[in-house]
Amino acid sequence: MSGYLVRRALNAIPLLLIVTMAVFALTHLSGDPVAAIVGGGEVASNPELEARIRHDLGLDDPLPVQYLNWLKGVVQGDLGRSIQTHRPVRETLADRLPTTLQLALCAWAIGILISLPLGIIAAVRQNTWVDHGATVLALSGVAVPSFWMGLMFILVFGVWMGVLPPSGFVSVTDNPLKAAQYLVLPAITLGVHQTGSLTRQMRSAMVEVLNQDYVRTARAKGLVERSVVIRHGVRNAMLPVLTVLGLQAGALVGGTVVVEQVFAIPGMGRLALTAVLQHDIPVVQGFVLVATLAVVTANLVTDVMYGVLDPRIQHGR
């Protein structure tokens, strides 16, 4: 197993290089970072000042040299400084990562708690109004844009009912109760968005499993239906669902961009959005590095989980 993990980790290196190189080139192609610094301001600039800024930031070097300089820093654990805030990128990411992790984990849990039961019920009551209702419910979570859903939640629970804060963030480590109050609306907004594919995947996997011979045998043995569904159905249907869950971990990183913006949560998503708009290349690169690592890790964990759920799958051979 350890050999497998090492191989997977090594496989991730070319992926990280390709992704960061592509993002680096695209960020440069879509505008001049110095224009983002001086153009975003209200004060008048001049070519001399712009040239000095460009030189000091190393932006007058050829692009491959700039990328290699960045890479050299990364190898030494230095992600550079933001060209907008002058703060170390590593510190900035370290500040934001826990916030996004809290949001993403809560959203992921909410997505699972809604989708799996819904998918199972839909499969067990296949082609009944319960099945159709569950499908409509799950798909509406995907169909409604998360920014709109977020704003509606804020209006209903924050303004009209006044039971939850409209926006902001408190860390679980600072005040768990307050943290829950602040997290509930954004986590539901983000989590509900995950339910469509997960519910459909769970349902179709369950339908397939429930039609297998071993399930028929279990029923013939006289096992109660709950036991048939949970012990023989759910466990065997989980493999394809697990794949979707792994993929969704990556999608959650993207989803946080919108939800963090709407709910004013100072996480990685908002950081990335701001950095992209401001052409803050070191921050964009740092974010891409962390996000790619997160997706790679989520997929690795998913692959390892296959082995746990199905002992026939063995890694490292």
Place this chain on the structure above:
Amino acid sequence: MPATRISRRRALQGFGGGAAAFGASVLFGACGGGDDDSGSSSEGTPAHADTRATAIPSATAKTGGTLRVALSGDPTGLDPSTSRGGNDHNWLYSIFDNLVNNDPTFQVSKGIAEKWEVVDDLTVTFTVPASGITYHDGTAYSAQDIKATIDRHLDPATKSFAAGSLGSVDKVIVSDSTHVTFKLKTITASLFAILGDRAGMILSPTAVQKLGEDFTNKPVGSGPMKLDNWAVGASQKMSKFAQYRKQGYPYLDGIDVQIVPNSSVQFANLRSGNTDLIQLGQKDVDAAKKDSSVQFVQWPSTGYTQVNLNISQKPLNDIRIRQAMTYALNRQAILDGIYFGVGTLANGPITQALWAYNSNLKPIQEDLKKAKELVTAAGYPNGITFDFLITAGEENTPLSEMLKAQWARVGLNVNIVPVTATQATTDYRDQKYPFFLTGFSGRADPDLTIFDNFHSTGAFNRASFNKSYTKEESQVTLDQKIEKARQVYDQAQRKALYDEIQKQIVENAHGIFFTHQSNLVGLSKRVRNFTNYGDGKLRLHEAWLDG
């Protein structure tokens, strides 16, 4: 010219509060009292201001409490030299003391300097305290710090964005412990407005030296509030500076700024009682007026909406095309359809917020017949098609569509090119497009708006980046007028010159203006003594909380 000298001395010698100004009493009927630098006259209240005074249970200012503010984004930095964003002042004015201030009508008023005098055309002297001012790091102020601050801006190594506005300053001399003299290379009528902005914010030299590049994240001034914490993208916490030079101020114990990017969410926070102060969007004005749980104040802004023209490029190098573009517009439809009727129709680049506003100049009326004639006369009887650069966004996208439709009526067909802000800035600078949809926030002095935007060498005039630009006749005469106006200290004389300049800019379509904006602020019921400035930048040292 002795007569002129007497006149400008009268105009510019300040004794604190002497300049025409209005205070918070205009807005709320309450006044902080005490050593009031900002004055309290209500003279000059623009006609369309909605003061909506709120009943005050107590006229006496109360101390204590933390004001919760929601703003849409972080400052670009908190070093007055290297920061560059228009919103930065929402923090900077609390953290730093200025040498002089701009009062709400943009007249010079007391800051650290108690008096000032234009000694001759190229010499301005400020009378400052010898001591008695402490910085947030506990170090003591001296008059030398004023020179150090200006010298730092002027040092190219600082990469100061304020250096451009101080370009006419030759040197600063500390004559003695209470007098600081600015020696100028040219007459600089806007000097006081410049020093009331970021260039005149006095820094702790000890902290500057100690913190280096990190000063922008840990600013140290002598203002009423000190920065305790800045969580980028999340919040800034400021607390009362007990040793602030003005006794009794500030009233607030602290200011907590939360960064809330979405204006609808900001408004939701105000309505639900989770914040005390927001800068409202036009779309929320009606709801704010109807909501009895919030206060709403509106004041003319220095800002205007427009298209920024590069008149060195085809087809805008033809005055007739530009004039056709301005006559083809129905500004009332733009004001109502895009800006929810909030603001006024623009008659030029100077708004009611400034003393240089030309009230005799009327907004250009829609005249499709004249516009069509101009297009034909320019040699395009079948119309012309050209590109129109915009930054895609909630407001710009529908506005650009409306402009496109209005111009198409007279044969001016534009292809809208929507890109990101940075891409637009890059492309426009690089002469790829003849005009760009971007507003301008306006400045505290007309020269700072007019020169940079409409002089052929102005920093915001992208024609100045065009190496092959041959100036048209109107530009030559406009340049001469703009140069003259910036070299006259007497405000009455300047006003006459700017009246003429605005007329020429509008009639010869050096700019195409749509509306003059309003600064819209929503407050919780407990906020008192807040003054809404035309530049939209928050000054909170006189605000207090009732409950």
